[in-house]
Amino acid sequence: MKRRSLSINKTKRFLTFLIFTAILIQPVFVQDRFRKTPPKPQPIDKPDLPLIENYLFTNELSMALVREKSIPIISLGLIIHSGESSSPFELPGLALFTANMLTRGTTNLSSEEIEEKIEYIGGSSSVSIYPDYSIFTLTCLDAYLDEALALLSEMILQPGFSRQEIDNIKRSMYYDLVEKSNDPEFLAKRLLFQILFSGHEYKNIAYSEEVIKNLNRKDLQNFYTSYYHADNATLVMTGNISLAAASNKVSRHFNRWTVSNKEKKTIPAPSTHEKIKFCFLDMPMEKDATIYIGNVLTPISDADYFSFLVLNQVLGGTTNSRLFMNLREQKAYAYYAFSAVEFFNACGIFYINARVRSEVTGTAIKEIMREIEAVVDNKIPNYEIEQSKSYLIGNFPINLERQQNMLLKLSEIKAFELGDSHWNRYYDTVMSIDSDKVFSLPQKSSLLTPVVVIVGDINILIEHLKELEEINVYDKSGTLQYTIKGDENETR
């Protein structure tokens, strides 16, 4: 008993000592521990993204609204479901020319008056042309939605097509392309598109400045008459307004828009390149080499779309991806090296772009091809797949935050007919992707036979590209000039 009591006393004293010591050292200990390692994330719920509401008017103009209450500004986007691929082969640029002209005067308003009106409603505007669609955006303070719709309707339904503005637009389109043609990135991407889409409607997006002179008033009137119809358009809207109020206002301003009843033209899928092809564009005095490597992905299903997004993240989507870590961080060949995946109605396109030191151009291309082979031939480890998914899931809602970005995402859903559940499906679909799904992607083998475009000074680069079997040399307009064989014999 005694012994026991003693023992208890000792234990008590020891415990008291321990507790006292623990209390004394606790602040330092706790602080060190929580500072040492990053805290674990909390579990994340599936994001609840805003609802897309739809309305179809009697003239078959469709409308989609995402209601959001952040700021008293409304963003409008008018999609015409025809883009540059609808321009005739001999007149690339016609879709952009037409869209630009609609912002430069109506039968009642000059371009200056349009600008004045846009600023009066606290707005801003833009025009963008993609291969499959064209979009006009207009923002306004929400108190001025009626005025904004009236202006947009007047621009689209009553174009002026004044001869003076035609000259102005042609001049600005021409000089815009001249200025861009000093940028090796722009030239390389344009040449890649010209070669990948050779003979296909999508080649129309990759035109050079000399075609601008071919555009005239009659062509633009034809394009306008063919494609600018209510049943070939969708009005998208984001802002703090109900569908009933919004559709009422839209109806008032667009109900006289005519229907074409034309059947929608389906663009066939372009073919995939099945043999690696090296293409060169000479840019004298350029000290580095700009590289674009890409191929067409076809056919592309909804499930493949998400798997390619994950694959792209692993390979080159960010500065943590394999290409950047290898070519820039480890080997110091490149200033940057990324990959990207873009989707159109008829196909997808996967490409890698890098800017490298000229003396390692050949080695860098080999290294990029080695990285491509690694993701095509081997299963990607799970941790990399999970990291990529974490990026995609985390970044998705961040990208929707700005009202204009939400509008553009909504436009994509409508232009590509992705379905209203697309963004709410995003989380589940990305989460369901695993290494096997990416490995079994049927189209990824096309990455092994890409078109390789190199832009730089040919006199500097040629000796670093000796190992290539055949190099096709193009001019800035995308016309093949001559071919250099591996044995350095020139063939014209």
Add this chain to the structure above:
Amino acid sequence: MIKLRFLFLFSVSLSFFLLALPVRCQEIDAFPYQITQYELDNGLQVILVEDFSLPIVSVSVAYNVGSVNERPGKTGIAYLLENLMFQGSKNVGRMQHISLIHRIGGEWNAIPPEENTIFYQTVPSNQLALVLWLESDRMNSLLLTHTRVEQTKNSLIEDLEQRMNSDPYLETSLLFDRLLYPDFSYKNPISAEISDIRNLTVNDIVNFYQTYYIPNNAVLCICGHFDKVQVMEWIERYFSSIPKGEDIPIFESITQMTSKTHTRTVTNPLISAPAFQIGYRIAPPYSEDYYPLVLLEYILLKGKSCRIYKRLMGKAPIAYMLEGGIEKKKDLATFKIFVVANNEVMKDRCLKAVQSEINKLKSNLVSNEEFEKVKNMFKRDYYNQFGTSADITIFLSENYLERQDLQIIQLELSKYLSVKPIQILRAAQKYFEQENVYLDIKIK
């Protein structure tokens, strides 16, 4: 667990209070969110704004320091330290801050440090604790080793040299600032003297860090989707043990600017088109005359339908480039106009056009219609400051650092919108009597 939470909650200290801002009211809604603001024992200001529209959250940490706090011979230190904040701290490796944010799909950036230095990031809401951990670690224990400092100096110098090469008008624009502003703090650009950057020592940087990167000189602002009780607990855990620093050196404000005028002609061998810059010293920010001057800026220089743009770049363009507007630095404000023209004759025409537009404002009232347009444009730009949760954190941090009172922002918008045309006329007469600085930039 519950007890622990309460413990943390109650130790969140002192001047905790809620700014119960009015509920959203139609158009004149200067800030449509509720703000919670309090101060930790160590002086760190905390601002919380809940917004549950998307599952994301933004965190900014703003330090009340920038190039205005640099001393002669030590320029570039604010910019250098801003860069070093990404180079690692005691528990965070070099560039790990960026890569951790990036891996979870987050976005990050910093605002070039002129008056304040603001770091911000937007992440999925379940990763908020990670950002607080990262931000607290670099506030608490930035690693400033010789190697890291030298590497960062070199890359900064490279960037600055590139900027000098790509902007042939940069040199003259720095000269223009030296003529327009009254003393070193205001004239000193963020871009700094390259030779100064080369000479900065680790000791200089450690001193600057210890003087200014302290909780009692900082504002932590969080906006987005979060549980307020949980967040306050995390803030307490990560930030409250960072020791309070010494009181920061008092910034010597200049409330009265000189009325001295300068007319200079300089030749610039780098340029291919002549240019001019004119500048006016105007009323201090948020003074009575400042509000009409902001709208005057819209009348003259904002958008494509403003008066000077239409004269110089409109239907029959005579200028090649037009830039300008109000520049605010601490308690001073200036009004600048920069024009590049194709040749000397065109440049003279541009100058006359600019002067004639300014003179019109001194003698004629702005029409109601134009004034309505200008106010609508102002409203648009004002609301666009709340376009994202990161924008909101920046807006609130800057406002707090400038005004030390967030209640003021509720009255701010109406101050601009209640300006009358006569106030514009008076402001033009008072502040645009004659250019304070005219810099004629000729081709060599």
